[in-house]
Amino acid sequence: MSEKPTSSKRSPWAWIPTLYFAQGLPYVAVMTITVIMYKRLGMSNTDIALYTGWLGLPWVIKPFWSPFIDIFKTKRWWILTMQWLVAIALAAIAFTIPTSWWVQLTLAIFMLMGFASATHDIAADGFYMLALTEHEQSLFVGIRSTFYRIATVAGQGLLVILAGLIEMNSGLEPMELNITVDPATTTNVMQTNGDRHNQALAFVPSANDITLSTKAPATINTDSATIDYAEYISARRAYIDSLNISNGFYAREQVATSATGAKDTTALERFIIKHFGETKTEGKAINRNTAIVEIKLSQKPEDGKSYVFIVSQSKGTTDVQLDAAMQRFEVNSGNWDKPMYLLFTVDPKVKEKAQATFIGTSGNIPMAWMIVFATLSIFFFIIVIYHTYALPKPTTDSSDTVMTPKAIIKDFINTFKTFFTKFPLWQTIAAIAFMLLYRFPEAQLTKIIMPFLIDPIDKGGLALSTGEVGLVYGTVGIIGLTLGGIIGGIVAAKGGLKRWLLPMAWSMSLTCLTFVYLAFTQDQSLLTINICVFIEQFGYGFGFTAYMLYLIYYSEGKYKTAHYAICTGFMALSMMMGMMAGWLQDMIGYKRFFVWTIICCIFTIGAATIVKVDPNFGRKKD
Secondary structure, three states: OOOOOOOOOOOHHHOHHHHHHHHHHHHHHHHHHHHHHHHHOOOOHHHHHHHHHHOOHHHHHHHHOHHHHHHOOOHHHHHHHHHHHHHHHHHHHHHHOOOOOHHHHHHHHHHHHHHHHHHHHHHHHHHHHHHOOHHHHHHHHHHHHHHHHHHHHHHHHHHHHHHHHHHHHHOOOOEEEEEEEEOOOOOOEEEEOOOHHHOOOOEEEOEEEEEEEOOOOOEEEOOOOEEEHHHHHHHHHHHHHHHHHHOOOOOOOOOOEOOOOOEOOOHHHHHHHHHHOOOOOOOOOOOOOEEEEEEEEOOOOOOOOEEEEEEEEEEEOOOEEEOOOOOEEEEEOOOOOOOEEEEEEEOOOOOOOEEEEEEEEOOOHHHHHHHHHHHHHHHHHHHHHHHHHHOOOOOOOOOOOOOOHHHHHHHHHHHHHHHHHOOOHHHHHHHHHHHHHOOHHHHHHHHHHHHHHHOOHHHOOOOOOHHHHHHHHHHHHHHHHHHHHHHHHHHHHHHOHHHHHHHHHHHHHHOOHHHHHHHHHOOOOHHHHHHHHHHHHHHHHHHHHHHHHHHHHHHOOOOHHHHHHHHHHHHHHHHHHHHHHHHHHHHHHHHHHHHHHHHHHHHHHHHHHHOOOOOOOOOOOO
């Protein structure tokens, strides 16, 4: 291949790092930050996985318009135009988060931003090949991938830390509930707080320290009859739930229910829950001792001021559980003086004394995420101004070619025809299978890791704060990812892609075991979590090198830019396959979900085994 002339002598270091950092941020905003934001704003895991899965659609179908970017305007023009659109879209998201239609509006803008970002990806990858010689392309491929990954991790790290800091400092003093489970006691003991109205503005529980007995009576006497204790608690739970709803603290869940009041499930869901879900107690319901805690705001807030009060377990035993419906409350000047009710239950099989701590926070979550996206928008306005001057103007990046509509259609058809016929049929099928299945475990993990880290202990999570999640992925995670990617690039350049393909596939697979460990132990030590995240991110960075090199290998030829866009379209489709992750995790729990992802690594190893690669591809040449 001949060296490409360029009209600019500007160093690639002046624009490659910023270009690919800017390329990665919109993708991580759409595919990862949205997961955390929607989780903090109260959306269920099932809805998060479904909606954010669909947001990946622009990257799947971008090959259908990639040929037109070669035909109309210059790639430099497309890059700058799309960066302006992304900056405007990020600002629009920041303005729509506080509105009542925030779900519909943000999803619509995220989708539009996805199309702009996908178009930017096509233009940037094509510009990279036009602005650099073949030697420079090889030299900077690791730098380009590293800054893209840095953008990915910085987005889900530094920006999430920013959101967490705002959440923690924009609300009232956190409320703490300490619950002790003691099999030796026969009654519940609560230490009351006295007159709550004499305290500063804060959320105050009827008791901060509670001792629960594991023993529950078989029956209970009411004014009219003696009834089973389990039936009494069920009725009591329904009553306080209705009080919370009537007081305007939360809305009744809009779920399909059967005549018995249970959530409707399909035959497939019932089969999965029965055979693969976490073990449930069979037979007659076990009487569980309960405690009801009343919480009130001590003073009336300012008119128009509202608080989202979130209660979750921060540490301690999982034998005490907070009712799932009573974990998120919206409090304002209209209902501040009404009580919020929490219902706690204790496992009767507890044999030893144990403790659990629950934290109630009231940070301004919408404002936190509004500031995050406003910050992102400002950054993009700055970066597009910088690129207006920093991007070179290659002589080969020209739009002077005049094509008739017939020629355009013919060229468009040839682009796809040559993609599927450049190799023998079996090799093409194996290549597409590799593009779709190599990242199948990761596609599911990506949707669930953040909810797993944030969810409280009693729901199977690790109960990290938003800031802690950002710290883990913004420091240790980015170090592991960067080191894995750099080392992967070095070894592939020395030994070639073919030699390192299977070791990298195993690296992607085995490091997923870290989340199996965390799910089963629920180890809340930040040191342990950081070590696990480092191992997983390092393995991902190392293994992902093989995936990207294979896409470049398969794209070689006349329509390199368009074929690479098609390859990345298959890559995006593979990530959309994670849409069902939330639905599956909701039925089988975190433990068995992460075990399932390990089973899915069969696809990663199998896909890496069947593809054919030139032994010399990727190796350093004289």
